[in-house]
Amino acid sequence: MIAAIVVVPIVAGLLCYLAPRRAEALVTSVAAAIAFASAAAVAVFRDAPDESVRWLVQPFTAAFHFGLGPGPGTWIALMLGLVAGCALAVTRVPRRRDFVAQMLVLLGAMMGVFLARDLLTFALFWDLQLVPVFLILVGWAPEGKSGSAWRYLVYNLSGGLALLLATAAYGMLVGTTDVLGSASAPAPAALQGAALWWVFAGLGFAFLIKTPVWPFHTWMPDTYADLPAPAAAVVSAVQSKGGLYGFIVIATVLLPGPMHAIAPLMFALGLIGLVYGACVALVLDDAKRVVAYSSLSHLGLILVAIFTFNPLALGGAIVYVVAHGLFSAGLFITLGEVELREETRFLSRLGGLGERNPKLAGALTIMVLAALGLPGLAGFAGEILILTGVYQAGYPAIAALSLVPIVLAAAYMVRVLQATMHGPEIPDLPQREDMTVLELAAFAPLVVAVLLLGIAPGAVARSANAIAASPAVATLSLRAARR
């Protein structure tokens, strides 16, 4: 049944092309239902045993191995189902049937990434998820904007290629890639010296680009700005988490040595991204780019958290990964609604929408507050656990510096809210009706999840316990604390 979570959306996506174009409303509803059902399936089968089919014996063994279990992947998959369902439910783009088809393929491919328990399977789905995003960019980007599609592809395919090569090398050296099943696997002795570093470089390069970590980030704002809002929501919420997930679940467990060695560099890149993204988000006029750069800032914080190897910070990192997925999707979806109504997303041209769209204003407000880390909502829970852990791991200066972007976040996120919803109404903008009951119903799961995760993130934080307790990490955090 777990494999079905991956396979069904992909097959359903391809079947969409058989449906008549006129039935696009029905196709959209069915697709949203499939996405929500995938979230439900993740919740229901979270304790089900892994499913594995061996498909490669030479030159190394590999399997189509999928599993859920108590690890971080389950929570991210759950979040993915919710986000995709909500994004699909509010989709209103031209040629909707084809768009929905690509979104379903994307959903299945990303489920494959987070449910894979085999490194080669992981890498294949990692590359597969590029295809629908590239096609959506080519087909639905604004007129004359195919540049972002290419940029997305060149960046992510070079990352994907590096990941594939590193995976192949890992398989050759170790003899199997079916290694993601348990967090406590000891690092194999076959990986040593230069080979170890080449494997790590391949994985790390892919993860850095995908996250993206500064200075590999310039593909991201273009991509998010040119993707239609529902696709931007899903890509920013989940696809970009693949990199951080890879660092936590794969690199930390399989390659602890190099992870520890590059920690200082990652601190530097994470902190630069943290401040850099926040400063840029302060000045940009395009609402989607503001959210894109805010992501650069937030993801920098998670990167820092991972490389402290502190149990509290690792738990916080998972909480923040899920939280960021929820609120960045919520932001892209609501800002998409704004753009749909006003035909612009430039902050200087918007204003006063709250007067006639109180429901949309309420939805945007909650996501803005979650994004700026309002205590009681999901973003804060991640931040406080991460930063307390960072301080505890022996980096008070980094913890203090990381507080600066939190103040900046308040400024740029509230700016988005005020520039769209508050102030006097701008007369020459077209007016449309407020969010419908159905749209609100589709959005509600995100709001509930943001609240629940903000109040009781304990279960999500504990999903990192197995990794934090693995022998490799335990020695790392001990070393980090001693330093």
Added chain:
Amino acid sequence: MTGSALVSLLTLWMLPFFSAIVIWALGPQLRRAAGVLGSAAVLLSFVLACALFGVATAPGGLHVTPLIGWAPGFTFGLLLDPLSLVWVLIITGVGGLIHLYSIGYMAADKAVARFFAYLNFFVFAMLTLVLSDNLVGLLVGWGLVGVASYFLIGFWFYKPSAVAAALKAFVINVFGDVGLMYAIFVLYGATGSIAYADVFAKAASLPSGVILTACIALFIAAAAKSAQVPLQTWLPDAMEGPTPVSALIHAATMVTAGVYLIARFAPLWNASPQAQELVGTIGAVTALLAAILGTAQWDIKRILAYSTMSQIGYMIMGVGVGAYEAGVLHFFTHAFFKAQLFLGAGLVIHALHEEQDIRKMGGLRRRTPFAFVAMAIGTLAIIGVPGFSGFYSKDAVIYGTLEHGHPLLYAAAVVTAGITAYYMFRMLFVAFGGHYRGEVPEARLGMAQREPSEPVHAREGHVPDWVMQIPVGVLIVGSIGAGYLAIGGAQSPWWRFLSSLYGGAQATAPAPISELLSSLIVLAIVIAGVAVAYYRYGTRSATASAVERLRGEALRMPAVLTNAFYFDAAIELLFVRPARRLGALFAGFVDPAVIDAGVRDVVWLTGAAGYLFRALQTGLVRGYALTIVASAACFVAWFVLTGAAR
């Protein structure tokens, strides 16, 4: 702890929250009922809080834990002890009265349901702040009151000035939140727990550097929330919100959260004399600066805002030097008389159709006699006339600075008392004395020309006057009588009530003068302040030539006062502009001209890749897609075939 006490505590905490949700969800359907529902929820919380008085004052208070756990050491619970009880009673009691008053004040506003939803949410947030038994729960309440304040300052969100004021208040408050976060890192790092009980148990054994760092971080939070120098600039602007909001949030409750924070963390402050010195000094500086600025304001709500800032300076000074009972007492009495002053000002503003400038008032003692009585009694209380509550609390704070060995702070506190008397009576004389100046053109009064603003309220409220007058009447009783609890010094009911928390901390140095002499000195200074105000604004000749005198004063006002000592300009120059410049530099230059250019060069330098790239750029979408799929298929095929071949 009994089960019913537990249920009562949870109910009194969550009731305003659920009420807020209901009002927010039902919204427009409720209309008038929104106010009744909101007020009932808060007043019911007040009744429950009164019912828990006995349990809360028992040793250890009412402690419920754990409600929720996040991680080791991150455990959340509720604590109702005498200190939090004082705040709970004021939040729900005075808060309930302000809710009732708002039924009348906001009756004509079309968004009245949204107003009560926000107001109830604020009460819930504030209760969370004071009922938490741990640092992170405190921070949750701390952040939620900040956002409630943001919503209510920007309640009339179509006004650009309100939107700007809300943003400023929010960002400065988040700066405070961040201070509290750092304190959490330090204290959790040192003790491995966020619970007050664990932190205080280990406070004595912590290194003094750790305690000082934690205290400074906590004080950043306190200063931002309580508008202490240099984080005070948001409070006067916050008067953009409706007047009941100014009374509840920006006078009686939220802005005193900093006082609560310091009083709550007394064990840390007692262990760090340097931190006490810092807090006491900042409190005194704020009290003095705000009082000076209070003399230069024309907007009746801004006068009260600066007086609030100044009085909180007193409270901070009190709890800062270690006179916790006195500082908390001043919070208690201030809540009554300052809420009353704001609500009285609201009556005036209501009667004059949104006029807030005292130059356009005058002679109001005849037009709005009830408001005049309320404002006059509030003024007598705030300047500390014997018999009124402010006298007992303010004198206790002022003498407390001397008892704890801070003669300089004592001098500042005494001078501030005189200035307070002056500017409060200036307001009374100009607004309520003399003749009505509402018809005098702005230019003759030295005012800037104003845009005719659209009326926020309809001309006639639909609610009888007593709806707004009864809450004010109850507050008058409090602002006279609240201080009597403290008659008798250390043997008074007030001191004994808080003895379980602060019983151990006694005066460190014998004061050089007796309390009676100190009171007489303060009283003399206060009378001098009133006399100066009378001479300048109250005499017959002053009222006869009021228009010319006010115009002259307005035109001669020193720039340093109209610009509030240039704090805003400094913040703009030091923080806001550099951050924006940096952002523009990154977005406009670094991203496109450094990073992207570098990446392009790398791509082009790999010659083969570059060639391939050009050849592939055929512009045909199908071609691109085919290429990707074909490559992926080739790769998969290779793996499958080699695998199958073994």
